[in-house]
Amino acid sequence: MQQVINFIYAAVLAGTPLLFGTLGEILTEKVGNLNLGVEGMMFMGAAVGFACGYYTDSALLAVLGGFAAGALGGLIYAFLTVTLKANQNVTGLTLTIFGVGFGNMLGDYIMRHSPGNAAFVSEKVKAAFAKLNVPGISDLPFAGKLFFQYNVLVYLAIAIAILMYIFLQKTQAGLNLRAVGENPAAADAVSVPVTRYKYLAICVGGGISGLGGVYVSMTTTGGTWVYNCVNGLGWIAVALVIFAAWSPAKAIVGSYVFGGLSVLRHYVVLEIPVAIYAMLPFAATIVVLLVTSVRQSREKLQPKGCGINYDREER
Amino acid sequence: MRKANGKNEPLFRLVKLDSPSWKRGLAQRALALLLAMVCGALLLLVLRKNPVAVYWQMIVGSVGTKVALTNTIRMAIPLLITTLGITVAFKLRYWNIGGEGQVCLGAIAATYFALNFVGKVPSWLLFVIMFAAGALLGGLWAAIPAYFKAKFNTNETLFTLMLNYVAVYIIQYLREGPWMDPQQTGFPQIPRFPMEARLPKVLGVHVGWIIALVLVVLVYVYLRKTKHGYEIAVVGESMDTARYAGMDVKKIILRTIFISGALCGVAGMVQVSGADFTLTETVAGGVGFTAITVAWLAKLNPALILVVSFLFSMLEKGANSIQTVFNISNAAADVLTGIILFFMLGCEFFIRYRVVFRKKKQARDLETAITAAVPAAAQPESVPTQPEQEAKEGAECSR
Structure with missing residues (x-):
């Protein structure tokens, strides 16, 4: 029993950066833009968040810095695809190239310019991302570990998922946003400011993805910079959007399942080579892609305007 | 002529070019590359190089x-x-x-x-x-x-x-x-x-x-x-x-x-x-x-x-x-690649479209005077065709 709880606990920790990335991408796709730059924005968030945490010694600034960096990536993407109508696929890939390079360069720069070529955020910042410890509750048998011993970012991710669900499903602005993603021309005709919605959603979505990067550099690596630390998480997040059927609530489940796959080898010992274990999350993503496309549910769920730039004068 | 009073006319509008000339395209790409290099130079300056x-x-x-x-x-x-x-x-x-x-x-x-x-x-x-x-x-x-x-x-x-x-x-x-x-x-x-x-x-x-x-x-x-x-x-x-x-x-x-x-x-x-x-x-x-x-x-x-x-x-x-x-980290190559590509992607737009800014007040008054002189029946036609004509002129100029 304890083993199962440990496994779920580890799965949630490993799945949280995926959840941030997935949520950011869901918001972006809901407004009709397929941003393949999640990996890049996560790298930007990871490096800038780390830089803020290291130089300002403030956990809050690390989180805000990571968010801002991701949002900046989103802004570049939004400017190119919404205003300049560039191809969304190529722009997203470029954002990934840029973001991965930028993140590694900045992280590397900090490492090279710190004593002993090793930079760690202070104990104070690290403590802010340590696991929760509420006296009485966190020590409860089973439930304590299962629900009340995560770091603050885990709860933040869940909160964002719930808020996004409420926003998209229950508010007028959320309805407008979805309308822009489904049919921008119709939304435009009833004077929904299409461009403003797109910019805002893409930037906020990028910021949320950036938080996933902060999670990586602050908790996964333990508050230091590891070269190539994001390593494909952003790409899995893009695929998870399909798995989650563009729903923030389902994204929580999907992310934790994939987090579980990536830590499986520490908990389930089978006679399988390490490389095959490492392959699992990616192979599982492929299976998800296949199943959803064979069932053809993708057609119904993906926002209709996704991937196509809206040009007001070309109706 | 609601547009002619200037209040509802946007600051600039876009004119799609029918056949962008490759000479103009090449010049614009060269400019984009130059701007990307400048951007990369700024980044290097930040790194004190x-x-x-x-x-x-x-x-x-x-x-x-x-x-x-x-x-x-x-x-x-x-x-x-x-x-x-x-x-x-x-x-x-x-x-x-x-x-x-x-x-x-x-x-x-x-x-x-x-x-x-x-x-x-x-x-x-x-x-x-x-x-x-x-x-x-x-x-x-x-x-x-x-x-x-x-x-x-x-x-x-x-x-x-x-x-x-x-x-x-x-x-x-x-x-x-x-x-x-x-x-x-x-x-x-x-x-x-x-x-x-x-x-x-x-x-x-x-x-x-x-x-x-x-x-x-x-x-x-x-x-x-x-x-x-x-x-x-x-x-x-x-x-x-x-x-x-x-x-x-x-x-x-x-x-x-x-x-x-x-x-x-x-x-x-x-x-x-x-x-x-x-x-x-x-x-x-x-x-x-x-x-x-x-x-x-x-x-x-x-x-x-x-x-x-x-x-x-x-x-x-x-x-x-x-x-x-x-x-400098060799990730700098990726950053530079990314910047160059961003500018190239953006540049595509200016090859396909021409940005036309709102005319100055004097020119607008002149235009109003001309359109007022033209018989009323001709007006609805003359307004929508204007962008097309400008597009043709633009294409011809660039040739």
Whole structure:
């Protein structure tokens, strides 16, 4: 029993950066833009968040810095695809190239310019991302570990998922946003400011993805910079959007399942080579892609305007 | 004339150009490249480096000496071949992001024969077998997502991407398991290729460069002069049109993507037997991703691909040299690549559209006076046609 709880606990920790990335991408796709730059924005968030945490010694600034960096990536993407109508696929890939390079360069720069070529955020910042410890509750048998011993970012991710669900499903602005993603021309005709919605959603979505990067550099690596630390998480997040059927609530489940796959080898010992274990999350993503496309549910769920730039004068 | 009072007229509007001239396009691209360099220079200034010195070092470090030039060409070979493969897929509007994995699989196939068939067949035959096996396995690897794309319309962007990771872990598995060199202790490695399985050199660089140049010509001919090439173009433009014309769309997708993957597989074979002489997870080394941007920048034109892939190899080699000389991370190459691409992407817009700013008040008054003088019946027609006329004028001026 304890083993199962440990496994779920580890799965949630490993799945949280995926959840941030997935949520950011869901918001972006809901407004009709397929941003393949999640990996890049996560790298930007990871490096800038780390830089803020290291130089300002403030956990809050690390989180805000990571968010801002991701949002900046989103802004570049939004400017190119919404205003300049560039191809969304190529722009997203470029954002990934840029973001991965930028993140590694900045992280590397900090490492090279710190004593002993090793930079760690202070104990104070690290403590802010340590696991929760509420006296009485966190020590409860089973439930304590299962629900009340995560770091603050885990709860933040869940909160964002719930808020996004409420926003998209229950508010007028959320309805407008979805309308822009489904049919921008119709939304435009009833004077929904299409461009403003797109910019805002893409930037906020990028910021949320950036938080996933902060999670990586602050908790996964333990508050230091590891070269190539994001390593494909952003790409899995893009695929998870399909798995989650563009729903923030389902994204929580999907992310934790994939987090579980990536830590499986520490908990389930089978006679399988390490490389095959490492392959699992990616192979599982492929299976998800296949199943959803064979069932053809993708057609119904993906926002209709996704991937196509809206040009007001070309109706 | 509600518009003429100026309040409702936007600050600027866009006029789509019917036939953008290539001279104007070239000038704008050059300007975009310059702006990207300026942007990169600002970044270098932030890092407290002299941008001019860094840029100069990138040129010297990539083509300044014979050794550097040889290395740059060696880096350009897999990039060039992979880009050709990606180009074939992109012509079909099939987003093959799996070049990386297809290169790996080509390298795996070549390695198998290099390790097991030396001495059993003549050297030239061994190369032919390695070449064919690399192409075949790369092609088959690419054909998996293509099959599901054709059959179930599965998202190929993500499928091909995920297969990259799977391919890399297959190499890791082989390296740590069945193909591990028993004579090596410590870090598990796949044995180095025997001399008979290493590509010979011509003019200081392995023959891969000749293979690459031949493939440039072949791909050009294939895409531009054959029935297959025509079918690819039609399916790429519109699947419905292709179906209406009686083409077997599924077959065309499968065949084209097989060729795309086969070319990437050849790149893997050339890299592993021409440069690396052993198989590691970094055999593709990001080539599959760089190829996408090269293909796009070169407008899927094989001749331009030759030029652009060489420039990108210069960028990468140059970045390696500034790493040692100026103590800048070689990730700087990716940053610079990204910035250049951002500007190129943005620049496309100004090639396709012309921005027309709101006229000054005086000019507007004049226009109002003229339109007032024209008989009322003519007005509704004269207003909408104005942008078209300006577009024509614009196109003519630029010619």
